[in-house]
Amino acid sequence: MLCDICKKREATIHIKEVKNGKCVSTNLCTECAKEKELAGGLGAFGFNLAEVIFNVGKMSEADKKADASEDKNNKEVREKESSLICPECGWNLAKMRRSGGKLGCSRCYTVFAKWVSMAVEQVQRSSVHVGKRPEKCGRSANAVKLEMDKLQLELASAVSAEEYERAAQLRDRINALKAEAAALQDATGEK
Amino acid sequence: MNQAIKRLLQNPVSFLTSVSADGIAISSRIRLSRNIAGLPFPIAATAESAAGVINELAPVCSRSAFVGEKKGMFFEIGKLDELERLLLLERRLASSELIKSKLPSALAVSNDESCSVMINEEDHLRIQVLKAGFDLAGCWQKINKLESELGKETEFAWDDELGYLTECPTNVGTGMRASVMLHLPGLVMTDQINATIHGIRKLGLAVRGIYGEGSDNSGKLFQVSNQITLGENEETIMEQLSAVIRQLIEYERRARRALLEKDRFALLDHVGRSFGLLQNSYKLSCAEAVEALSGVRFGVDLGLFQHLKIDTVNELFLELNPGHLQMRSSLALPESEQAVLRAKLFRTKLRERA
Ligand SMILES: [Zn+2]
Ligand SMILES: [Zn+2]
Numbered sequence: 001m002l003c004d005i006c007k008k009r010e011a012t013i014h015i016k017e018v019k020n021g022k023c024v025s026t027n028l029c030t031e032c033a034k035e036k037e038l039a040g041g042l043g044a045f046g047f048n049l050a051e052v053i054f055n056v057g058k059m060s061e062a063d064k065k066a067d068a069s070e071d072k073n074n075k076e077v078r079e080k081e082s083s084l085i086c087p088e089c090g091w092n093l094a095k096m097r098r099s100g101g102k103l104g105c106s107r108c109y110t111v112f113a114k115w116v117s118m119a120v121e122q123v124q125r126s127s128v129h130v131g132k133r134p135e136k137c138g139r140s141a142n143a144v145k146l147e148m149d150k151l152q153l154e155l156a157s158a159v160s161a162e163e164y165e166r167a168a169q170l171r172d173r174i175n176a177l178k179a180e181a182a183a184l185q186d187a188t189g190e191k
Numbered sequence: 192m193n194q195a196i197k198r199l200l201q202n203p204v205s206f207l208t209s210v211s212a213d214g215i216a217i218s219s220r221i222r223l224s225r226n227i228a229g230l231p232f233p234i235a236a237t238a239e240s241a242a243g244v245i246n247e248l249a250p251v252c253s254r255s256a257f258v259g260e261k262k263g264m265f266f267e268i269g270k271l272d273e274l275e276r277l278l279l280l281e282r283r284l285a286s287s288e289l290i291k292s293k294l295p296s297a298l299a300v301s302n303d304e305s306c307s308v309m310i311n312e313e314d315h316l317r318i319q320v321l322k323a324g325f326d327l328a329g330c331w332q333k334i335n336k337l338e339s340e341l342g343k344e345t346e347f348a349w350d351d352e353l354g355y356l357t358e359c360p361t362n363v364g365t366g367m368r369a370s371v372m373l374h375l376p377g378l379v380m381t382d383q384i385n386a387t388i389h390g391i392r393k394l395g396l397a398v399r400g401i402y403g404e405g406s407d408n409s410g411k412l413f414q415v416s417n418q419i420t421l422g423e424n425e426e427t428i429m430e431q432l433s434a435v436i437r438q439l440i441e442y443e444r445r446a447r448r449a450l451l452e453k454d455r456f457a458l459l460d461h462v463g464r465s466f467g468l469l470q471n472s473y474k475l476s477c478a479e480a481v482e483a484l485s486g487v488r489f490g491v492d493l494g495l496f497q498h499l500k501i502d503t504v505n506e507l508f509l510e511l512n513p514g515h516l517q518m519r520s521s522l523a524l525p526e527s528e529q530a531v532l533r534a535k536l537f538r539t540k541l542r543e544r545a
Contacts (some may be wrong), residue, residue: 100359102358106228108199109353109356118361120360120421125423132335135343143351
């Protein structure tokens with residue numbers, strides 16, 4: 001049996017896990033298992049990013065069988081994807097898969113946006129950052145709106161719980177965000 | 192021996208021996224991942240680009256109010272021998288990825304060892320703050336300042352939607368991993384630990400043993416951390432983690448009470464045997480010592496020892512490690528001789544406290 005990751009070396013490690021009620025087995029060669037362990041551990045986390053990438057790999061494997069009936073367009077897309085390469089650092093999908101979903105540089109986030117968003121969807125709570133930001137960088141209108149929505153909900157629950165002091169604080173923060181959003185709108189409108 | 196390493200060996204470890212250390216929560220840590228804009232991440236780096244990262248960051252670190260000259264130490268990992276690297280790992284200042292890195296890598300550490308900045312780990316920068324007890328808020332306060340300070344002199348890789356860009360998309364956004372190390376002998380001895388870990392994982396948090404992967408249960412020590420880094424701000428992530436930690440501490444207290452009421456002799460036997468083993472052995476493996484010391488720590492928490500302080504126990508958790516043992520004897524020793532040395536350490540430290 002060949003290794004699920006590199007599909008070259010003989011698989012020596014066989015892992016069985018129960019996922020969504022189904023038994024899933026993964027077969028790895030020693031080298032890839034080592035790499036996978038470094039990339040986040042075998043089952044040390046509740047999820048493993050590498051698996052997100054594996055599934056992508058398996059999907060295309062299954063699709064290969066249906067290759068005959070596949071229209072030419074789809075095939076071209078796939079070929080194009082497998083030859084995708086980051087012009088900045090030379091990263092490609094094979095490297096991404098082998099490293100357990102890692103990227104080579106900031107530019108990779110754009111080049112492999114499709115796979116990044118798949119990974120983000122599996123692992124993260126949403127796809128927009130709302131925390132700390134560099135002093136020099138303003139926030140995107142989207143992030144401001146997202147935080148505003150969240151605070152509105154908190155405000156509603158604070159009011160219904162009659163926590164007026166907290167509600168007042170929330171209202172102030174919402175007003176500040178409104179001003180920020182308006183400023184952002186102006187800035188983009190002027191362009 | 193490297194001079195700064197020598198200084199480290201003299202240092203009491205603030206995150207382990209500070210008086211604020213709680214019985215159940217041993218220490219808290221926050222780590223932020225950052226990269227320099229425009230340079231390839233370490234996984235795609237060449238030796239040249241990696242050296243460039245160090246050249247850019249070393250002067251920034253040396254001017255830092257936290258880890259700068261006179262405030263801290265700076266290590267080029269490539270110039271340290273294996274034992275010196277092990278020492279940094281055991282003191283939790285460096286990760287195993289950093290000390291094994293094939294690229295030029297470096298580490299800046301504050302004198303009190305509460306702050307460290309790893310250069311060319313999985314990301315260009317891994318900034319970390321460690322504190323004794325359950326104090327994520329304190330960690331955040333400090334690391335927030337340290338990160339801002341470094342960010343003033345360096346442009347971090349950033350995207351308006353995704354936040355801070357990291358080598359692995361599992362860290363993107365805040366780039367923050369917050370964790371608390373807990374000693375949970377009550378939950379282990381009452382057989383509730385597996386269900387508890389399962390429950391915590393279901394909440395989207397990670398639980399691991401602290402002596403690396405696979406050693407899930409060693410010393411009944413566990414590390415609980417957040418997994419989500421994108422879509423919530425740092426305060427919210429910490430609050431969600433803290434809520435779970437508070438609950439865990441409460442469960443552990445309850446389990447301890449139940450043991451004291453229903454199974455008092457089993458508990459006393461466990462603590463007594465652990466102490467006896469440490470006090471009377473002439474050869475102790477690392478795993479054996481960790482297990483027994485965990486039992487003694489439990490006894491200290493429960494007030495069963497009059498003269499043994501929790502600080503001493505916490506410090507022994509560090510001193511029993513192979514790197515520390517060998518550095519103290521300034522010799523690289525085979526495992527069997529380390530076991531003799533380790534046993535001697537415990538016999539001496541515990542003799543006067545019986
Ligand atoms: Zn393989
Ligand atoms: Zn790239």
